[in-house]
Amino acid sequence: MxxxxxxxxxxxxxxxxxxxxxxxxxxxxxxxxxxxxxxxxxxxxxxxxxxxxxxxxxxxxxxxxxxxxxxxxxxxxxxxxxAGKYHEKIEITANSVGYSYQKVLGRFLDEHVTRVEIEDPYIRSIHQVYNLLRLSELLVSNCRNLKSIFLLTGREPGNQQEMLDELKQSLAKHKVVLTVEYSTTLHDREIRLDNGWVIKIGRGLDYFRPPEGKFSLGYCDFDLRQCHATTIDIFHSSTVRSIPK
The missing domain is CATH 1.20.58.80 (Phosphotransferase system, lactose/cellobiose-type IIA subunit)
Structure with a gap:
């Protein structure tokens, strides 16, 4: 045969x-x-x-x-x-792998996305701003009509502003405007896309464990990076609530 x-x-x-x-x-x-x-x-x-x-x-x-x-x-x-009733839940267990931003968000990123709004109180330290950078790269690659990214986060003494300004300048070269505002009372962690999808991640963007070393698997490819335990809730709404401008 x-x-x-x-x-x-x-x-x-x-x-x-x-x-x-x-x-x-x-x-x-x-x-x-x-x-x-x-x-x-x-x-x-x-x-x-x-x-x-x-x-x-x-x-x-x-x-x-x-x-x-x-x-x-x-x-x-x-x-x-x-009907405004869609809800999907993903449970990420401690030390699991295979949950890069592409895997979690990629299927919702398309030509209909022009604005992304991010609420995350912890885009402060170097590795957290790197997380935002990786997400920004994914957005620019997948959303060809992307015009703006809005970030609401907590303020941190040090070089946080300098790092975010550098990212802002880099995004501007791709005709994407990054606007950053700060809050001292922010607790919510969610990403809102203007195509209607809302992704709430319990730990925000910072759900990855540190790599074992700079030359260890998972340092670059986040699908190979171990995760902290967290929950992801995915919703869809035809009227996504926008952060006040």
Whole structure:
């Protein structure tokens, strides 16, 4: 029997297994991304030469089944968004990995995002401003129509202002305006996108553990960086509350 494309089949099975796990955990937006990736791989396996008719029919049925589930979830998410009831919860356990800003936020960042508002009382020390820098890089890369970032944070004696001013100048070169305001009573930690998504992270942007060293895995790639335990709540609202300007 000809095996077709066993590599694509194996990869599809792994991704779709993850899609089903996320689906069961009600992490529907993440699940949809995995369903889409898994279906693409499954289609590649279906198109492979040398596939027996029986095996091809089996793969075709899997494609239809997963596609139906993905379509159902897509409609469910859209309906919940329109009703203002969408809520997704992610529990990050201590020392877990795989939660870079791209993984947590990437699927919500698109051409419809023009303004991002960040409330985080702890964008103060060097590593915390670096966190903001990494998020800013992701926003600029993924949101081609991004115009402004608004940060509300706590004030810290030292070079906080200098670091944020440097970031502001760098963002300006990409035609993005960074506005920073300070609060002495701020406790909330959330990110609001003007496409309607609101992401609340219990620990704010600073949910990563320090790397073991400058030449250790996870120093650059935050998907390999261990995390502190925290909770992420994701909402959608057609009328996102803006920070007063």
């Amino acid at each position: 000809m095996a077709g494309d066993p590599v694509a089949e194996k990869a599809a099975a792994s991704v779709l297994k993850r899609a089903v796990e996320l689906d069961k955990a009600k992490r529907f937006t993440e699940s949809l991304v995995c369903y889409q990736e898994g279906l693409q791989l499954l289609m590649e396996a279906l198109k492979a030469k040398g596939q027996e008719d029986g095996r091809r029919a089996e793969l075709r049925k899997r494609v239809v089944d997963y596609m139906d589930r993905a379509e159902f979830l897509k409609k469910h998410v859209e309906n919940e968004k329109e």
